[in-house]
Amino acid sequence: MKKIIILFIGLSTTVFSQDNVKFSKTINIDDLEKHLNILASDSLEGRETGKPGQKMAADYIMNHFKNIGIPPYKKDTYYQKFKVKSGRHLCKCDDCDVNLVKKILGNRKKIKGENVLGFIEGSDLKDEIVVITAHYDHLGKHDSLVFNGADDDGSGTVGAMEIAEAFMLAKTAGKGPRRSILVMTVSGEEKGLLGSKYYTDHPIYPLENTVANLNIDMIGRIGDFKDNPNYVYLIGSDMLSTELHDISESVNKQHIGLELDYTFNMEDDPNRYYYRSDHYNFAKNNIPVIFYFNGLHEDYHKVTDTVEKIDFKKIETITRLVFLTAWELANRDDRIIVDKKGN
Numbered sequence: 001m002k003k004i005i006i007l008f009i010g011l012s013t014t015v016f017s018q019d020n021v022k023f024s025k026t027i028n029i030d031d032l033e034k035h036l037n038i039l040a041s042d043s044l045e046g047r048e049t050g051k052p053g054q055k056m057a058a059d060y061i062m063n064h065f066k067n068i069g070i071p072p073y074k075k076d077t078y079y080q081k082f083k084v085k086s087g088r089h090l091c092k093c094d095d096c097d098v099n100l101v102k103k104i105l106g107n108r109k110k111i112k113g114e115n116v117l118g119f120i121e122g123s124d125l126k127d128e129i130v131v132i133t134a135h136y137d138h139l140g141k142h143d144s145l146v147f148n149g150a151d152d153d154g155s156g157t158v159g160a161m162e163i164a165e166a167f168m169l170a171k172t173a174g175k176g177p178r179r180s181i182l183v184m185t186v187s188g189e190e191k192g193l194l195g196s197k198y199y200t201d202h203p204i205y206p207l208e209n210t211v212a213n214l215n216i217d218m219i220g221r222i223g224d225f226k227d228n229p230n231y232v233y234l235i236g237s238d239m240l241s242t243e244l245h246d247i248s249e250s251v252n253k254q255h256i257g258l259e260l261d262y263t264f265n266m267e268d269d270p271n272r273y274y275y276r277s278d279h280y281n282f283a284k285n286n287i288p289v290i291f292y293f294n295g296l297h298e299d300y301h302k303v304t305d306t307v308e309k310i311d312f313k314k315i316e317t318i319t320r321l322v323f324l325t326a327w328e329l330a331n332r333d334d335r336i337i338v339d340k341k342g343n
């Protein structure tokens, strides 16, 4: 009898653990490509925060959330609108075009942007939330040159959209997450992480109930120092929670098999990547984060960051890793523990 019970438990966990893999496979190159062809097209004029192209991108993402069955997070809106002063541009490289940066920041006028929220309510642990972010804004159009931002961060945005869809398909099949999932595409990143800062200053869901933030910023290209495409840089995974790091490692080992590269995973890394994308606004509120990043390349912040150069297989693989990691964070019995102090 004991043997049978053990066998049964073994079997049911395998069956359960296969659901995650099954739904991760709904994240596919065709869908990613379809979305990115629109978001990184010239007609969206580089999605500069406050400009019509950014509003069109917001609209496109909102319609995707609607189409996959996510209801508005409040009354009839998916947007969290903000109006703030432009911040300091946090370029990830040191040799950025200063004139361009000045144009992007304008004269520190107030900027109106919006975050687009896809909130997928969990089941028995729904008050706890796993947040997935990617910034959908980019550098805009200047002197008739369009900065398409296909990698930065069209790649992360379409990944986040597909993660939302995979969780919704799971939910419709009765396999929805136990904790809630907030897929939030933010704007204002290029003007100083404005959208994510606005959210963490004005959280829609309590920060103390926010379990983790997985932030995707640039996952569609091969970085300068890499030849083999099967890697991703991870930054922050062990800064606040050893458990988060261990889960991320084991999910990758079990299902994906990417090289997880921690070269930039240091608070004193001279590139300061830990501080240069949206996850930092969560980390500074003591929420464990992982930043998924492919590193800089020759087209970073140039008009040549276009969709033809994107490696969609790479986006697919990394997005599946993020989804499977979020799945584990959302479905495990205990919330991950914060065992370290940030700064």
Ligand SMILES: [Zn+2]
Pocket (backbone or CB within 6 Å): 135, 152, 153, 189, 217, 218
């Ligand atoms: Zn970016």
